Amino acid sequence: MSTTVERPSPRSIRWDHVVQELQRLRRSAGEPSYAELARSVTELRLARGLDEHSARVARTTVYDAFRVGRSRVNLDLVRDLATVMRAPEGAVEGWLEAGAVEEERSAPPPTEAPEAADPEEAPATLVDVPGPSRGVAVALVVAAVVANVLGRFLVDGLHLPIYLDMVGTAFVAVGFGPWTGAGVGVASNALGVLSSGSASLPFGVVNAAGALVWGYGVRRGMGRTLPRFLSLNLLVAVTCTLLTLPILGVLYSGSTGHGEDTLVANLEAAGQGFAISLAAGNLLASLADKTISGFLALVALSCFPWARRRGLDLLAPPG
Template sequence: MLVLTGDEAESERWLTRYLDARRQAERSPQTIQETRTTQETPARTSLTSSALRPVTNAIETLRPAKLSWGTVVWVMIAAVLINRIGRELNVHFGLSLFLDMIGTCIAAIVLGPWYGAAVAVASQGLALFTYFDSGIFFGLVNVTGALVWGYGIRYFKMGSDFCRFALLGVAAALACSAVGVPINLILTGLSSEEATVFDALQSLGPAFAVALLSENVITSVIDKLLASFLALAAFVYLHRTMQFPASHAPLVKHLGELRVAQRLRPAPVLV
């Protein structure tokens, strides 16, 4: 190299370049493969995460915003117990009101319509562990009320003020009566001594159906309005003390802020 260049420093630079090139050429194929694998692993991980992200997002959308799954579960358990307590009060004291949908209403307006429906089904399912009667068939009425309350307050803005919220309670009552009265008529026909259910219903006559509908509607309206405003009070308490989200119910946010404002208002000074 010194003969070719005639310069000792230049020959050393060429020798250093040659040795570097030889070291790179002698790198083993295994080392190259490991380098490629290391570079491809983040890309594969990113691809897997992007593929699973829609599934994860879909599961998370089932849960109300800002509430953990643990909170959702204990609210539903409490709602089921409230339903059962109301049902037992109705049975033991012979009350004219049903009182078996207060918990359903709480779950429906706080968590969502299908959470309320799940509470309704669970409430009726608990009856199978104690006793079985025809009341189990009215679980469909309970589910109907949950869907009306839940969808009404979220998608039809029925939680904006007291008037609209009261109308939501009336709508739930009418929907429950529309489902409950036919079930009641069928059960009455089944308990009759007539040959068929159709013959039994014919013997009852239209006057009986009208009277049953009228009585059921009046009782249902009072019962569902009571359940609605008890659930509203529970929602306001949960929103104020535990920051439950209430963006779908401006009335709840307004009542919560009103309570806080009254608490912060200074006491009058007596002169």
């Protein structure tokens, strides 16, 4: 059974000192992701003999343990987190004592009776942060499909060597989940026949695969820092190229009339064989396209507080 200590009055410890020490410990441990910490705590509890249900801890619960402004703290979880991050024995108790002294020193002298704490003003926990309403969520998903189709119209009209038909896919895959993003990808390519004709349809599997990599990648900590998010976009690009090349080769003899064909032709003119030129041209276009799409989706998601606070652990875009 976990030990949860509640704040009985505004003069009690607010636990910020304990949380700040936990944050410092995480930085000194190399900033393991919250998912990694959740797995480590679960393994620690299983090793103690707890059953799987009792031992399991959610990633969002671990994320919440590192949030300052707490009105309560699960000390058992804090101790387990300190253990898996190799804190000295008794470190948590030391943090509690230091926090109590700090709170006592900073407490204002009692000049009047304190008002009762208002439950409505208590800091929201991670699970209390409301997501979009059903109507707003549906509207955003539809807007993502439209954004993909409009991006493809723009690319086809200007004969650009990129695609821009996965910005909405990335937005939904990261913000709403990988399989919802995959649905957006398939729907986008189905509507893409309006711009590109039936050639758009087979590439729906590519769009869907990109959504799965983006969605699951962010949920495994690949959106937490700039290098990790950049690596995630590159992984999406490679995945999409590996799926695109067989479609291009088998169904379209290597060409769909896209602006990428110019890049492939230039590589051939430089002395490369057709197969190498096709693979290299598609990969170069995909690397640029998925990086642009991923970061545009990140900027769009930054406009929604729920996208950054409901366990997604996304880096903040510049500016």
